[in-house]
Amino acid sequence: MNLTRPRLRRRTAAALVALAATTAVAVGAGASRADTAAPQTRQIASSVLGTDYRITLTALRSTEDEYAASVRLQVFTRADGTWKESDRVTVGDVDGWFWYPLTGRGAVCRFSTAGTEPAPLTVSLLLTPSLGCSEPTHYVVKQGRVYAG
Incomplete structure (x- = not known):
């Protein structure tokens, strides 16, 4: 019986150390995110x-x-063989979207562009699976800049 108690104590202590380490990592991860x-x-x-x-x-x-997210639309133009950002806009309101629908399947309902100058651009994104898609937002890309369409 004396052999069992030390083993039980060691296993219990090891389990407590593992639990404390897991809790510290989880708390630390939450704190570092903020x-x-x-x-x-x-x-x-x-x-x-x-x-x-x-x-x-x-x-x-x-x-x-x-749970909230924003959507950034960026335009890049080619300069010296590399893509360089020429403009960016926020689609909708800042933090006006839901993160999980935006990053899941079917997040982009419509994303259409055309290779003309000016280039028309239409964006519609999933609000939630139950609400469906947002109304299309229209833009025009002219000389590397984004304008409301």
């Missing part, structure tokens, strides 16, 4: 229009509300 300045991002759509423009839609997770 302290970081850069939000979590995920590119949700991209299109290249010939050699003139590359257009991307990126979801940016809110640093204030883990």
Whole structure:
């Protein structure tokens, strides 16, 4: 019986150490998320229009509300063989979208572009599975700049 108690104590102590380490990591991860300045991002759509423009839609997770997100539309132009950002706009309101629908299946309802100058651009994104898609937002890309269409 004396042999069992030391083994039980060691196993219990090892389990408590593992639990404490897991809890510290989880608490530390939550604390560091609030302290970081850069939000979590995920590119949700991209299109290249010939050699003139590359257009991307990126979801940016809110640093204030883990369920909220913003959507950034960026235009890149080719300069010296590399893509350089020429303009960016926020689609909708800042933190006006939900992170999980934006980063899940079917997030992009409509993302249409055309390789003309000016280039028309239409964006519609999933609000939630039950609400469906947002109304289309229209833009025009002219000389690397984004304008409301």
